[in-house]
Amino acid sequence: MNISRTDVKSQDKNDPLASMAKAFHLPENMIYLDGNSLGAMPVAVVERIQQLVTKEWAEDLIHSWNDNNWFRLAESIGDKIAKLIGAESGEVIVSDCVSVNLFKLVVAALKKQKGRKKIVTELGNFPTNAYVLQGIAKMFDGQVEIVAVERSRLEQAIDDDTAVVVLVHAHYKSSEMFDMEAITNLAHDKGALILWDLCHSAGAMPIELSALNVDMAVGCGYKYLNGGPGAPAFLYIAKKLQSSLEQPISGWWGHDNPFTFSEDYIPAPDIRQAQSGTQSVLGLAALEVGIDTALVADLKDVRDKSQKLGKLFIQLVQQNCPDIQIASPEEDDKRGSHVSIQHEQGYAVTRALADRGVVVDFRAPDVIRFGFAPLYTSYENIWDTVEHLTAIIQDGSWDKEEYKQKATVT
Amino acid sequence: MNISRTDVKSQDKNDPLASMAKAFHLPENMIYLDGNSLGAMPVAVVERIQQLVTKEWAEDLIHSWNDNNWFRLAESIGDKIAKLIGAESGEVIVSDCVSVNLFKLVVAALKKQKGRKKIVTELGNFPTNAYVLQGIAKMFDGQVEIVAVERSRLEQAIDDDTAVVVLVHAHYKSSEMFDMEAITNLAHDKGALILWDLCHSAGAMPIELSALNVDMAVGCGYKYLNGGPGAPAFLYIAKKLQSSLEQPISGWWGHDNPFTFSEDYIPAPDIRQAQSGTQSVLGLAALEVGIDTALVADLKDVRDKSQKLGKLFIQLVQQNCPDIQIASPEEDDKRGSHVSIQHEQGYAVTRALADRGVVVDFRAPDVIRFGFAPLYTSYENIWDTVEHLTAIIQDGSWDKEEYKQKATVT
Numbered sequence: 030m031n032i033s034r035t036d037v038k039s040q041d042k043n044d045p046l047a048s049m050a051k052a053f054h055l056p057e058n059m060i061y062l063d064g065n066s067l068g069a070m071p072v073a074v075v076e077r078i079q080q081l082v083t084k085e086w087a088e089d090l091i092h093s094w095n096d097n098n099w100f101r102l103a104e105s106i107g108d109k110i111a112k113l114i115g116a117e118s119g120e121v122i123v124s125d126c127v128s129v130n131l132f133k134l135v136v137a138a139l140k141k142q143k144g145r146k147k148i149v150t151e152l153g154n155f156p157t158n159a160y161v162l163q164g165i166a167k168m169f170d171g172q173v174e175i176v177a178v179e180r181s182r183l184e185q186a187i188d189d190d191t192a193v194v195v196l197v198h199a200h201y202k203s204s205e206m207f208d209m210e211a212i213t214n215l216a217h218d219k220g221a222l223i224l225w226d227l228c229h230s231a232g233a234m235p236i237e238l239s240a241l242n243v244d245m246a247v248g249c250g251y252k253y254l255n256g257g258p259g260a261p262a263f264l265y266i267a268k269k270l271q272s273s274l275e276q277p278i279s280g281w282w283g284h285d286n287p288f289t290f291s292e293d294y295i296p297a298p299d300i301r302q303a304q305s306g307t308q309s310v311l312g313l314a315a316l317e318v319g320i321d322t323a324l325v326a327d328l329k330d331v332r333d334k335s336q337k338l339g340k341l342f343i344q345l346v347q348q349n350c351p352d353i354q355i356a357s358p359e360e361d362d363k364r365g366s367h368v369s370i371q372h373e374q375g376y377a378v379t380r381a382l383a384d385r386g387v388v389v390d391f392r393a394p395d396v397i398r399f400g401f402a403p404l405y406t407s408y409e410n411i412w413d414t415v416e417h418l419t420a421i422i423q424d425g426s427w428d429k430e431e432y433k434q435k436a437t438v439t
Numbered sequence: 440m441n442i443s444r445t446d447v448k449s450q451d452k453n454d455p456l457a458s459m460a461k462a463f464h465l466p467e468n469m470i471y472l473d474g475n476s477l478g479a480m481p482v483a484v485v486e487r488i489q490q491l492v493t494k495e496w497a498e499d500l501i502h503s504w505n506d507n508n509w510f511r512l513a514e515s516i517g518d519k520i521a522k523l524i525g526a527e528s529g530e531v532i533v534s535d536c537v538s539v540n541l542f543k544l545v546v547a548a549l550k551k552q553k554g555r556k557k558i559v560t561e562l563g564n565f566p567t568n569a570y571v572l573q574g575i576a577k578m579f580d581g582q583v584e585i586v587a588v589e590r591s592r593l594e595q596a597i598d599d600d601t602a603v604v605v606l607v608h609a610h611y612k613s614s615e616m617f618d619m620e621a622i623t624n625l626a627h628d629k630g631a632l633i634l635w636d637l638c639h640s641a642g643a644m645p646i647e648l649s650a651l652n653v654d655m656a657v658g659c660g661y662k663y664l665n666g667g668p669g670a671p672a673f674l675y676i677a678k679k680l681q682s683s684l685e686q687p688i689s690g691w692w693g694h695d696n697p698f699t700f701s702e703d704y705i706p707a708p709d710i711r712q713a714q715s716g717t718q719s720v721l722g723l724a725a726l727e728v729g730i731d732t733a734l735v736a737d738l739k740d741v742r743d744k745s746q747k748l749g750k751l752f753i754q755l756v757q758q759n760c761p762d763i764q765i766a767s768p769e770e771d772d773k774r775g776s777h778v779s780i781q782h783e784q785g786y787a788v789t790r791a792l793a794d795r796g797v798v799v800d801f802r803a804p805d806v807i808r809f810g811f812a813p814l815y816t817s818y819e820n821i822w823d824t825v826e827h828l829t830a831i832i833q834d835g836s837w838d839k840e841e842y843k844q845k846a847t848v849t
Contacts, residue, residue: 066501074492083485088464091477093668099668100847125536161689164689168546259722278574287566309722312721388502437511
């Protein structure tokens with residue numbers, strides 16, 4: 030039996046997270062399904078940033094490092110993120126961008142795993158991971174080998190010469206998720222360290238880093254954590270590894286006591302060691318609001334809704350545009366919080382949807398991603414989106430030259 | 440003949456930069472002499488950040504990457520900074536923090552200078568430089584040697600085995616400046632590359648990177664550029680070196696065409712290559728306001744006033760507290776934009792001054808820095824400051840237990 034708009038409205042009525050949407054600013058006449066790229070603005074950001082700028086910076090100036098606790102922000106926000114990813118207090122810190130954090134942790138892992146020269150990763154996942162690993166291999170002049178394989182060949186690829194396995198938890202295009210527990214154990218069985226990139230999962234589902242004995246992780250602040258454009262990233266190092274993993278960008282913020290201005294670097298004996306230099310306090314403050322907003326919701330409810338939104342989208346697409354190829358797993362537990370479809374003119378379709386107020390994104394060469402942010406996406410949003418998608422596919426209105434002219438950022 | 444307050448007031452009257460102060464928010468009842476650590480807030484920041492948050496993020500969301508030019512911000516702000524440091528358009532980009540930028544450039548320099556293993560630097564300058572170099576040496580397992588020497592022994596230390604010379608242009612404690620031209624030539628004569636850290640000079644004086652044939656530079660956005668707490672940093676690579684210097688943190692933002700999502704890293708053939716990941720757009724936006732504000736002033740006026748402010752401070756201290764040891768050069772052309780004094784209980788003196796509304800900072804073990812930001816520091820500020828300093832030194836009111844309890848950030 031076909032799903033009706035009435036069915037969908039009743040899902041919204043029964044949604045335990047329905048009241049969360051009002052914590053976000055959502056533009057009128059827009060269905061925003063790109064929170065997997067840039068999360069919507071939590072309403073409380075406006076006041077927090079105003080206070081930061083007009084009071085803490087303008088009035089309190091340098092005293093804010095102590096008096097407004099700027100100095101410990103990266104740690105205190107890290108502790109809040111820890112709650113979202115199943116880590117302990119003191120295992121997570123906010124720092125730099127994901128690429129820099131990947132670099133720091135992978136180099137640290139290679140040092141710790143001296144004698145092992147392989148880095149195993151997945152072929153075709155988010156490019157920055159591949160690029161950062163390539164840069165590391167080049168830097169170490171052939172002493173390091175990158176083994177990038179299809180997902181199905183991972184088990185075979187991880188061997189006794191593997192120093193570290195670097196994987197993106199939920200695929201940036203297909204949304205397909207790894208079984209974190211199985212792969213972590215696989216790596217450990219071979220004596221390899223595991224590093225999970227949580228960019229497309231943190232904030233959208235429960236994650237259990239400590240319980241699964243994960244060694245390292247990185248993640249992004251501006252997607253499901255709603256920290257704002259280019260929000261600082263985070264990294265996680267399991268407590269048991271903090272004394273033996275030494276990251277290479279040893280700037281003064283990683284020093285155990287930076288304000289002694291000593292000549293020699295003495296790394297902090299804890300997660301602070303992962304820091305390098307001063308971080309954007311504006312970026313940190315906005316991120317904290319995003320995290321505080323996320324912490325209000327139960328992550329089990331978030332995951333449950335995320336799966337239902339994805340399932341509803343897939344069912345409605347199959348019901349209304351059966352020719353469209355779904356490029357994400359149909360099994361709810363194998364899928365992250367976005368669903369992708371394939372279309373050979375995907376970019377033009379994305380633009381045509383935008384003209385109808387539906388914001389999604391395109392990933393070359395032919396993927397359109399529909400991102401569902403359970404804190405502010407409604408079931409009716411999904412209904413309306415598929416209605417628009419069906420219309421432009423059926424009437425061919427996406428097929429215009431103006432829609433095919435690519436912008437810099439797709 | 441002693442200097443009088445009337446003399447000082449007439450200096451303010453004749454100051455061509457006097458009108459610049461109104462572009463900044465300066466707290467009432469405070470003399471802020473710590474712009475060398477955190478610059479004051481340009482008034483225009485409030486509106487710009489509000490627009491960024493409530494319009495560009497909240498309303499335009501992901502479209503802002505193209506429509507509000509977020510994607511090119513790091514380059515366009517870099518081009519503006521280039522004007523302040525005598526670089527060409529396309530030679531400067533905003534990215535990461537100073538420590539990360541130092542790391543990137545020094546590793547790139549070592550690769551380019553294969554066969555040379557020494558990094559020459561100054562002993563006792565800003566710790567992050569020493570720490571980052573130590574981290575690099577450790578990462579390369581003894582293939583790199585750090586030669587850290589007193590300023591007077593630099594010439595001797597730079598030799599045919601020197602890959603790169605890394606120096607802070609104006610000393611963070613003493614304010615003593617290097618002769619950039621002489622040292623750059625010295626390095627080049629030996630075939631070494633030169634990297635200048637402009638943290639304590641950019642924005643406070645004319646700098647001529649291109650004219651002096653400087654290879655690389657890094658600098659900070661939150662001091663004399665008034666970009667806000669933890670503002671993103673910048674880096675400079677001379678055009679002639681951009682095709683041969685490859686920085687190691689090759690994230691997707693350094694790719695020539697990041698939105699093709701290709702499997703292999705192809706570095707951008709220009710300064711964009713120095714980028715790694717997504718930067719804080721809030722941080723970038725505030726920094727841009729700081730730079731725009733700085734660009735209004737003529738840097739020759741800025742340097743002239745900076746030297747006069749420093750000279751006035753030194754003269755007034757010598758006139759009123761002759762026992763105080765000046766820890767900065769008395770020659771105007773050898774001094775940056777702050778003047779330091781030494782006091783064995785410097786921290787307590789700093790706290791006592793703060794209680795009188797004079798904000799300066801302490802650098803262990805015994806240095807008090809008085810920072811003069813020519814865009815908003817007045818000559819009368821100097822008069823009043825020395826009056827307060829004289830009072831607390833003469834009546835010993837700094838000598839209290841409460842003033843000796845150190846805060847985390849000094």
